[in-house]
Amino acid sequence: MSRGRRLWLAVAGLLLGAAIAGPAGWPWPEGRPAPRVPADNRMSAAKVELGRRLFYDADLSIDGSMSCATCHVQRRAFADGNATHPGVHGDPGRRNVPGLANIAWAKSLTWGDPRVRTLEAQVLIPVTGLSPVEMGMNGKEGEIAARLGRDACYVRMFRAAFPEADGRIDMAGVAKALAAFQRTMISNQSPYDRWRSGRRDALSEIQQQGERAFARRCVACHAGPDLSDGRFHRIEPEADDPSAGDPGLSEITGRAADIGRFRTPGLRNVALTAPYLHDGSASTVAAAIDRHADIARRLSDGDRRAIEAFLDTLTDRVFTGDRRLSLPQSACGVEL
Ligand code: HEC
Ligand code: HEC
Numbered sequence: 168m169s170r171g172r173r174l175w176l177a178v179a180g181l182l183l184g185a186a187i188a189g190p191a192g193w194p195w196p197e198g199r200p201a202p203r204v205p206a207d208n209r210m211s212a213a214k215v216e217l218g219r220r221l222f223y224d225a226d227l228s229i230d231g232s233m234s235c236a237t238c239h240v241q242r243r244a245f246a247d248g249n250a251t252h253p254g255v256h257g258d259p260g261r262r263n264v265p266g267l268a269n270i271a272w273a274k275s276l277t278w279g280d281p282r283v284r285t286l287e288a289q290v291l292i293p294v295t296g297l298s299p300v301e302m303g304m305n306g307k308e309g310e311i312a313a314r315l316g317r318d319a320c321y322v323r324m325f326r327a328a329f330p331e332a333d334g335r336i337d338m339a340g341v342a343k344a345l346a347a348f349q350r351t352m353i354s355n356q357s358p359y360d361r362w363r364s365g366r367r368d369a370l371s372e373i374q375q376q377g378e379r380a381f382a383r384r385c386v387a388c389h390a391g392p393d394l395s396d397g398r399f400h401r402i403e404p405e406a407d408d409p410s411a412g413d414p415g416l417s418e419i420t421g422r423a424a425d426i427g428r429f430r431t432p433g434l435r436n437v438a439l440t441a442p443y444l445h446d447g448s449a450s451t452v453a454a455a456i457d458r459h460a461d462i463a464r465r466l467s468d469g470d471r472r473a474i475e476a477f478l479d480t481l482t483d484r485v486f487t488g489d490r491r492l493s494l495p496q497s498a499c500g501v502e503l
Contacts, residue, residue, distance in 0.1 A: 193210040196353055198364070203271075205285055207343075214328040215347050216324065216348075217348075218344035218345045218348025218349070219348045219492070219495055220498055221348070222235045223494045227294055227304065228255050228294075229304055230303070238252045238293075239264065241487055241489075244267070244354070244435070244439045244440055245268065246263075246441075248442075249264070251263060251264075253299075254299050254300045255303040258299040259299065260299060260301075262278050262445050262446060263443070263447035266435065266439070267349060268353070268393070268435040268436055268486060269352070269353060269354055269393045270352060271353070272392075273393075274397035275430065277289070278429045279413075280419050281399070282419065285346065286346035286350065287343055287346045288342075289346075290341070290342040290346065294338075294341075308337070311341060312337050315336050315341075316336050319499075320498045325340060328340070351491065351492070352486075355483070356486065357436075357483040358374075358480040359480040359481050360483070362375075362378075362480070369480075371476070374473070374479070376469075376477075377472075377475070377476045377477025380473050388400055393433035394434035395433040398430070399428040399429060400431060401426075401429075402462070403458055405427065413445060413446060414426055415428045415429050434481055436481060436486065437452060437482075438478065438482045439482060444458060452478055453471075456474070456475075
């Protein structure tokens with residue numbers, strides 16, 4: 168074999184090895200395809216551990232008062248129970264805090280912006296975003312790196328997570344670690360999941376009836392394992408004044424037809440993530456269903472009750488109680 172050929176084979180072998188050690192090297196749950204993971208942010212236990220600590224660290228906010236977990240609360244499936252949540256300077260929140268279950272599989276992130284396609288990119292919105300200001304770190308990314316760099320344990324954790332960058336502490340690394348941690352926020356142990364895997368007794372009679380009604384009335388948009396098609400729809404009639412209220416998707420596309428269109432929210436753990444809709448204006452699941460103008464009008468009372476019973480089966484207490492996703496008690500072997 169020529170030297171060139173041997174070299175080529177060696178390179179091909181390396182590339183192939185990298186592909187195999189990629190998504191397949193992480194224990195993603197059975198039963199659905201592995202999620203998309205950026206090639207420059209492969210999963211590792213060290214990265215996930217770092218991301219978990221960062222998720223709960225208020226040093227990511229300007230005055231040290233707010234972490235990701237301030238708004239994304241585990242026992243509420245990582246939503247927060249408020250219609251909207253003000254930022255560090257008291258700027259009113261603009262939209263409802265969504266839960267974060269199975270966020271690794273989302274086609275795009277946030278209620279209204281299809282351009283936000285990775286969890287890495289999304290991190291910058293709360294940390295440095297200006298509309299609204301949430302954690303207040305715009306232009307202060309260096310300050311985050313300096314704060315973390317003063318903590319010897321973070322220095323070790325970044326080294327373990329990013330050996331290829333010699334453990335460099337910067338905003339890109341923070342975003343990568345947070346993204347890796349959030350990809351482990353997997354909810355797949357609800358009664359609905361047990362039912363899907365063949366356990367017919369996991370759902371009661373009325374819940375099964377609700378599942379069938381849901382399949383008829385709702386699955387056009389709330390489709391797939393997370394009950395979202397990932398697309399943008401308008402569920403309410405147009406307002407008389409189109410400039411009133413949240414422009415939704417049209418803010419990004421500039422198209423009048425996109426006014427009031429929002430990404431179909433996934434419905435996992437929906438019983439825990441009240442209030443609902445992009446502005447948190449529906450305080451109960453029933454109220455949220457009512458706001459689907461055309462669809463709600465055609466629902467019989469029986470179907471409505473059954474669908475509500477079915478939606479309760481999406482609650483996953485293993486997920487909300489999973490210690491691997493909770494506030495870490497220690498880092499580098501020392502209590503936090
Ligand atoms: C002040 C409250 C607040 C804080 C702090 C906050 N978030 Fe959020 N988060 C929100 C809101 C509100 C949205 C929805 C924004 C929108 O759609 O415009 C959101 C959306 C998200 C989404 C998209 C979810 C989806 O379904 O598309 C992810 C992921 C996320 N946040 C992660 C984080 C991370 C990581 C942090 C910390 C770096 C964080 N958030 C800090 C309020 C907050
Ligand atoms: C045409 C697509 C479509 C159909 C069909 C549809 N939905 Fe929705 N659903 C949406 C969109 C889009 C939103 C978010 C709207 C908003 O925030 O303004 C939503 C929001 C919700 C919410 C609130 C979730 C949250 O976290 O805020 C619930 C609950 C819900 N839908 C249940 C249902 C049920 C039950 C049905 C069937 C009876 C149904 N939907 C049919 C598109 C749809």
